[in-house]
Amino acid sequence: GRTAVVVELDERPAAVLAVGDTVRSGSWRALHRLRGLGLETVLLTGDGPGAARAVAAELGIERVHSSASPERKAEVVAELRAAGRTVAVVGDGVNDAVALASADLGVALASGSDAAIGAAGLTLVRGDIEAVVDAVRLARQTLATIRANLLWAFGYNLVLIPLAAVGLLNPMLAAVAMSLSSLLVVGNSLRLRTWEPGRGQRRGQGQGQGRGRRKGGRR
Structure with missing residues (x-):
């Protein structure tokens, strides 16, 4: 994985350098x-x-x-x-x-x-x-939260609104349930504020393998 560079002195090879990133x-x-x-x-x-x-x-x-x-x-x-x-x-x-x-x-x-x-x-x-x-994990957690919120919202509309429309559920109770539904969605979304990068996992995995090489922007 190294590149050989010949060093010349007075047009004669004097050394070979192995260069690598x-x-x-x-x-x-x-x-x-x-x-x-x-x-x-x-x-x-x-x-x-x-x-x-x-x-x-x-x-x-x-x-x-x-x-x-x-x-x-x-x-x-x-x-x-x-x-x-x-x-x-x-x-x-x-x-x-x-x-x-x-x-x-x-x-x-x-x-x-x-x-x-x-x-x-x-x-x-x-x-x-x-x-x-960390970016991938946070994106997945955010997507999971969005899906959970949509599932709850559609589930509420699918079940309670028809019941209220046909008179099987008091409209006042349906309105209260809608408010609770909104609070639940907001509360579920706020859980993302407690998300933290997996630094403990990061230190534990691949220990001793972190000896790395740095690339100057071409890789």
Whole structure:
């Protein structure tokens, strides 16, 4: 996963330097948690095959697309979406902007380029890559809350309003039940204020695997 650079002195080879990037700290734990949520991870990078395979092996990623231009990254996203997949792209570089804009959800890091932030639909202000996992969990919790509220609201309208219309339920009681229904929906939504990122789980998972390499915005 390293790139060999020959150093010349007076036009004669004097040394060979092995140059490589480092994976962002916390990447292994973040990917481990994402896979635990049932998501499939894909490495899409402009780096060469050697570097891409090395990073994929370290992070446990099976699907790798290397030497990808910005246009090729967008093509891979389009192919995944055409196959019926919902695609989220996480990137922080200028080369990621097209893929971020074409994905169902583009996630940029606040430390990334302005182009990536402008193209993404979600920007993580925290530099921790594991914030991606927290964003997914919070989105799922929010969607579950919305579904529960809709279920209760439709259930109320389906049962109590017809009973009140045919005279089997006192309209005053129906009005009181409607007020209680609204309070229940609001109270259920306010439960999201108590949601917290899984930091305890984060420390416990993949301990010792967090030795990472940081990538300078191209991966």
